Amino acid sequence: MTIRARVSGAFLAAALSTTAFHGAFAAEDTIKVGILHSLSGTMAISETTLKDAMLMLIDEQNKKGGLLGKKLEAVVVDPASDWPLFAEKARELISVDKVSAVFGCWTSVSRKSVLPVFEELNSILFYPVQYEGEESQRNVFYTGAAPNQQAIPAVDYLMENEEVERWVLAGTDYVYPRTTNKILEAYLISKGVKPEDIMINYTPFGHSDWQTIVSDVKKFGSAGKKTAVVSTINGDANVPFYKELANQGVKAEDIPVVAFSVGEEELAGLDTGPLVGHLAAWNYFQSVDNPANAEFIKTWKAYTKNDKRVTNDPMEAHYIGFNMWLKAVEKAGTTDTDAVLDAMVGISVPNLSGGYSTMMPNHHITKPVLIGEIQTDGQFETVWETPGLVVGDEWSDYLPDSKDLIADWRAPMSCGNFNVATGKCGGKGS
C-alpha cells in the first residue's frame, strides 16, 4: 500500500503541477481558499465536480470584486482518495499555503482524518456532503445534510405515501451507511415496525455482482406487505445495482428504492428508462424551478463549457457554504479564524431551492428536504418536500448514546457534545 501510494503520489505530482495553481494573481494581495478534493483515485468521480464548482464560485466572486478589497485565490491540492494523504494535504494547505478556509472532503473517513489537523492549526473546514451525524466540531461547518435532513424524512415519506411496512436497509460497508442504518432501524422500531420486517445488508466498496442481493430483496418483498429499499450504497457500486434491478424487473411501483447517495451525477452514467419512479432524498435537485437555480445552472454550464454537465446537492452545499463564509468574513472584517468562527453562527444566505439557509450554533445549517423520483431524462422530479426548513440535528435523538447530547458553539457554552442530562460538556450520553 505504501509503495502504491508513493508511486501514485509521484505520478500525480507530475500531473498536477500543470493544473493545480489556477490563480495567477500577485501573491500578497489575495485571500487564499483551499480546495481539498480528490482528483484521482476512486473518489475522483464525485469530488472532481466539487473542485470545479469551487473554482467557478471563486471566479464569479472575483468578477464581483473579490472579498475585503482583495482577490480570492484558489489553492487546489489532490489527496488522491487516500485518507492519510488528506491529513497531510490539509496540513500543507494551512501551514504552507496559509489558506483562510478550506472547502473539501467527501467521505466521512477523510473528514475524520483531517479533523485533528484543523483543530491543531485552528483553521476552518466546510464539509459539503450528507453524512451520518454524531459529530460537531468547532472548526468544521457541515453544509451537507444530517440524517434528520435526509434519511428520516425519506422514510416518513415512504411510510405515509407508499404505505411501506417492510424495509430493506442496503448499504456499502463503512461508517456512513452503518450509522445511518442504526439510526433508521431505531427510528423504524420506534414507529412500530417489527424487527423481522427489517432486513439489513452491507456490501463492499465497488461491489459489482448484485444478483444475489437483488433476488433476496425480491424474495423479502414477496411476503404480502409493501416493501421498500433504503439505499446508502455509495459511489461506483450504484450503477451495477440499478442495472441489476432493471434487469430483474424490480419496478418502482412494486418495490421502490430510495437512495441517499445517488444524484444527477451518478445517473449520468445510466440508462434511466427502466428506473423511472425510484426515489432519492436530497436538499436540492437540478430540476428545482426558480431563478437562482436557473442562473446557477447557466453559469455552471458556461464555466465547464459543457451543455450536458449536471448540478447536484453537494455542489449546492458548497454554494451555500462559500456564500456564508464570504458574509462572515465581511461581517468580521478579517479572515482571522476565531473572528470568522464567531461571525458564522446566525449567518443566513439564499440557497438554490428557493429559500434561505441559516448557520445554526451546532455548525449545521437549515435546509428543506426534497423527495424526487427519477425521470427518463436522468433528472429528478420533486414529488414531496418538507413544508418548512429542517434544522440539522448533529446528535441523533434515536440513538441511546447520543440522545442527551447537544452542540452549541456560541459562548459561553462552546461545546460540541454537551450532555443535557448530566449538565456537563464532553463524553457520550448515558
Place this chain on the structure above:
Amino acid sequence: MYRILRTVLMTLILWAAIPAAGLRAEEPLRDLVNALGTAKLSNMDEHIAALAKSGDPKIVPILEALGDGNLYVRKADGQVFLTHESGTALTLTDPLSGESVGEAPKSALSKIKVNNGVRRAVRAALGGLTLLSPDRNQRLKAAQSILQSPNADALPTIENALSAEKDAAIRTLLEQARATAILASDRPGDEKRQAVQTLKQNGGREALPILSAALGTADETLKPEIEAALASIEQTQALWAGGQNVWYGLSLGSVLLLAAIGLAITFGVMGIINMAHGEMVMLGAYTTFLVQEIVRTSFPGLFDWSLAIALPLAFLVTGAVGLAIERGVIRFLYGRPLETLLATWGISLILQQAVRSIFGPTNREVGNPSWMSGAFELGGLTITWNRLWIILFALTVFAGLLFLLKKTPMGLQMRAVTQNRRMASSMGIRTPVVDALTFALGSGIAGMAGVALSQIDNVSPNLGQGYIIDSFMVVVFGGVGNLWGTLVGAFSLGILNKFLEPYAGAVLGKILVLVLIILFIQKRPRGLFALKGRAVEA
C-alpha cells in the same frame, strides 16, 4: 355489483361502437381529462378511477401518456394535451380526437406530475381497459398488470376476458388473476379453495405475497389449505434457490473468466506481472462507449449492433496499446519481475489519468441493446439476458483462445517461445515478434472483456482496478500457465462465492473466499492444475 356489471357491459358496447359513442361521450369526457390538469398528487387516483369508469377506449392513450409523464396542461386555459418532445418545443396532440394541434414552447405548458402511486393507479386502470384489446401484447400486459394489483371489483372483468381468451399464456395469467381476485372477494368458500389450488399449481414466488395476504383475512376452514399451499410453494422455491445460486455462480464465474483470460496469456503464459491488465479492460469499455456514441448520433438504427461493432474495434485498440507497451517498456524488463510490476503499475496509473482527463472522471453511459435487457423465467429460475450472453461470450472467447494456442502455427510458436526461448530462437522463430504479438493478444482479449463488462459495470476510469485483484486470484488459483485451470478456477470461485454469500453476506463472503484461496495455495502452491515436466523449470 350491478354498477360494475354495467361498466363492463358499457365497455363491451363501446368497443363495438366506438365512433357513435365517441361523439356523445365527448364533452363530459373532456371535462374529466382536463380535471387531471388541476388534480393534486394525493387525489389523482380518484380522477383516474373516474376516467376508467367511463370505459371509453379513447382514454387508453391518455392514461398511457400520463403514466409516461407525457401529459401536459396548458397554463393559459387549463387544456390538457398529449405531447412529445421535438427539440426545445412540445408537439401537442388533442387527447380525445388524437389530432395534432401544433407546437408550443415548453414554458407555456406544465407537466402533470406523477409519482409511483399514480403510476400504480394508471397501471390498474389500463389493465381493466385493455383486457379485451385485439392486440395480443396489450392483452398480455393488461393481464400482468391486473395480476399485480388484485382487486375484487375487477373479478367480473377478468371472468369476462377469460371466457373470450384463447391464448394459453394470457389464460394462465388471467386464471391466476381470477384466483387472486376471488381470494380478496366475498365469494363462497368452495371457489376460494379452488383459487388456492390454482395459485399453488401455477404460481411461483409471485403467489407467495397473494397467499400470505389472504391468510390474514381467511376464515378457519380455509386457513390450513392456504398454509399447506404456502409451505409447498416455499419448498419448491427452496429447491430452485439452489439452482439459482449455481446460475449466479456461473455468471459471476464468467465475469471472472473474462477478466482473467487475457491475464492468463500475459501473466500465465508469458510470466509478466501485468498490473495494467485492468486498464486494458477499461479501454475496451471506453471503446464501446465511443462506438455507441457514434452509433447513437449518426446511425440510431444500428444500436442493437453496437456491441458487435465494438468487439473487433476494442480488440484492435487494446491490442495496439498492448503492443506499444510491450515494445516500449516491457521488452527491456524481461526476467526482472519487480521492475515489471512497478513499470506496469505506473502505466496503469498513466492510462487511468489519461482517460480521466479525456473523458472526465464521471461514469459514461453505455446502453444495453434490447437483446441484452430484461430477464426470462425458466422454471423457478430468473435468468437475465445480459448474464446469459456474457456466459456464452466468455466460453466462446475461451474456446477461440484455446484453438489459437493449440491448433495454429502462431499458437505453436507462442508456446515454444514461452517454454524454451533459446531453443525456439535456434529453430528460427523470431522471438521478439512472438513476444510482442502474444502480449498484444492478451491485451486485445482484455479489451474484448471490457466490451462485455461495460454491460454490467460502471464505465469509469476506475473500472479496471476492480478486476485486477480478482484476475490475478483466478490465474494463480487455477494454475499459472494453464488455460483450463483459469476456466475451472473462475467458475469454482464464482460458485463458491455465491453459495457463501446468502449465509455470510457479501463482505464476509469475499473475505472467506480469500482465506480459502490462501489456505489452498499453501497446500498447492502451483494452483489447481500445475504444469508438469520440463516446462516448469524453464
